[in-house]
Amino acid sequence: MRTRRHALSAVLFGLAAMTACAAPSELPTLAEASRRLDSDAGDLLGATELGLSAVRRADDDTCVPGQTRHFFQAETDAEDAPAGLLRRLRDMGYDEVVDDLDLRDEANQVSVLRDPLTRVTFELTVLSGDRPGVRVVGKTICYASG
16 A cells, blocks of 8 residues: 555656656747737727727837837726626636736736736736726737847
8 A cells, every 4th residue: 555655656746747847838939929919909809898999009129129029008998897808818818917916006906917828918907097997908028039
């Protein structure tokens, strides 16, 4: 019995070690990640109940010198938009990686969701003050320019 228990532990430890040492999946190219971002952003824009508008899509160079990324920005003043955005992004395969308590400041609430395969990230910021609403920013990770 003792031998069987140790053998099972050894097998489980071996599987855990093999999983940890396995090569991570290759990251998509900037073009592939940008297509995923644009597709998912299009799905969010198409959801009329979210009321997203003021769309901005571009490549920017706010990364370290020699790198670029693709981003999308939109806003809505729909009252139930935060819950709808979170639900839709989770349904698209995004995981919430940062919750409001990690990023809260005095005026805004923030959630960050990321696709584990493409590393495309969406930040949802609930704005308060003179113009309440929700700002949605989607972006790829930074890639070498060129």
